[in-house]
Amino acid sequence: MTARPTLEKVAERAGVSRATVSRVVNGSAHVTPEIRAAVLRAVEELGYVPNLAARSLATRRADSVALVFSEPPTRVFSDDPMFPSLIRGVSRETEAADKHLVLMLAGSPRGQERVERYATAGHLDGVIVASMHGADPLPAVLARRGVPVVCSGRSLTAGARGAPPCVDVENVRGAERAVEHLVTAGRRRIATIAGPQDMVAGIDRLTGYRNVLRGSDRRSIVAVGDFTRESGIAAMRQLLRDDPGLDAVFAASDMMALGALQVLRQAGRRVPHDVAVVGFDDVPAASYAEPPLTTVRQPLHRMGRELARLVLTLASGQDPGAPVILPTELVVRDSA
């Protein structure tokens, strides 16, 4: 049962040498058609499947990449509805390249160390770090160890020489579009629920908001959240206290926007009549919120794909090229 046939067996059966079988199996060059056919037949008959560990040992490649979530796992995997799409995108590319995808949750220091060890152990051709936190030390640590690393979201320390390549979205532009939409609709007192200011996405989206307001004659009204729904609730309450007359809110994440929606409803404000709300991310729940949420879409799936592509090129020793910046898109629904 567990006695899988080896190259040796196949070679014997096909009446050739191990090396030849290896050539055929790896689809490589110059093998006479008849011999190739004989080998393939033997492979078929024996149900031969190469032992990956042995191959990996001999080639010093691993044929797999890791996707690590470098956040406290609770947060990432329950509250944040964006990761599934990202995973799917990554998975799609890795499968196309016939690589395997190892998932690692590295929220704790122990987790970090695990990732480090695993990568160092040569079981990984590359690592994708999906941590939105700019100050995360993991990418740098891995890079220093010689492991190909790419990041989702521009690192806070980007620009520094040797910073890992990354895939990011047009956060500033997206936020600008959202706020412009509000301005165009004639909203006068446009507040924002900003994201955490230690994350690039948080910073950039606030910048976008400020850019537009500066260009119009409106003043900014800011509360800061951490992208979660709970923080959105708290921030919205704060905003209502600070400026009861506000007529629009741009939330830097959909989850915060959803929280805001709830608070507004409880406060008796009609959305969008009294207060317009725009979110950011376009998570699935945005489309079936009440009212459906106008938001800025991030191409998560595509990000995942690019991330995978990037790490794969990097792993193959090629130049990853310039950072990939993906476009965002305003999706207008009913909330604004």
Place this chain on the structure above:
Amino acid sequence: MTARPTLEKVAERAGVSRATVSRVVNGSAHVTPEIRAAVLRAVEELGYVPNLAARSLATRRADSVALVFSEPPTRVFSDDPMFPSLIRGVSRETEAADKHLVLMLAGSPRGQERVERYATAGHLDGVIVASMHGADPLPAVLARRGVPVVCSGRSLTAGARGAPPCVDVENVRGAERAVEHLVTAGRRRIATIAGPQDMVAGIDRLTGYRNVLRGSDRRSIVAVGDFTRESGIAAMRQLLRDDPGLDAVFAASDMMALGALQVLRQAGRRVPHDVAVVGFDDVPAASYAEPPLTTVRQPLHRMGRELARLVLTLASGQDPGAPVILPTELVVRDSA
């Protein structure tokens, strides 16, 4: 940089043999304290990390398990908010056991084959198949190949000898609780949006509904969906047509319940005043629906953990024991 130190180097440095270093590294038995210390020092100084491929080749273990989603990936990973929790649960156990988690999406035939090959290639100690579809051939195929497999959700063909062990939840009981809650509240015309009848969860939850109605003097009103929100919308419309006088709905999934909520709102029915709604799953969005959804909670995280535990015991050659059936719990919020 890439020249990682080998056991050999460490042995040399510590002035012992390879075997001894191996013993120390693997924490195994009888090694004199001084020698152990010397080895550890050498390991430290050289920054030694064992090469997993080599170990795997020598031990014929892989130290990793796969979590495979055997559904068309689009559906699983965008619409279904339950998988993240499951993943987290699995991940937690595998990390605790110092195993690695490989994620595979096997929606397509090609994907299935990949999983099969990979498992057969000896790169996996075990496989967790998270397919809710009862008729999925993958578990059986793998089992026949001698790969330890566990399933989430009782297989439709369960009971058959040699069926892989599984982790399931009390679907029938959960559904009963939900409907009992509705009956107790004095609802007279209780409809259900059932799940797909080729999945155990779909079947069992409908059974639970029927059990309770049979016990009271109410007749059943059934529409069938496929657990998605869209299908919930369609089913709710159907139900409203079939019996405009209904005063309660039990949906076999939260996503369908969310869809139903939307339809009811559009139809001008107040929830829970005119129509009470109960869902199933307790996805994150349930708690912030409008109104917050009363639902039956599945212990997803725990399911993940149990799944991992099960596959790990199975992989270690031990008896997995009886199928694990996890309890469900009625979470009463505002919608019923």
Place this chain on the structure above:
DNA sequence: ATGCTGTCTGAGAGCGCTCTCTGCCGTTCG
């Protein structure tokens, strides 16, 4: 002293694969 047990270490044979190197052949060129 001798033999015995028992603990600890080293030697060495793999695990299954890849890949370089060498040798063989048939072809083409000087």
Place this chain on the structure above:
DNA sequence: CGAACGGCAGAGAGCGCTCTCAGACAGCAT
């Protein structure tokens, strides 16, 4: 017609680790 060439198969040396086996040596009883 012999030499040089080029395509193709085989031999064999690892890749880095584990693990069995046997040897060395200490401690104890005889």
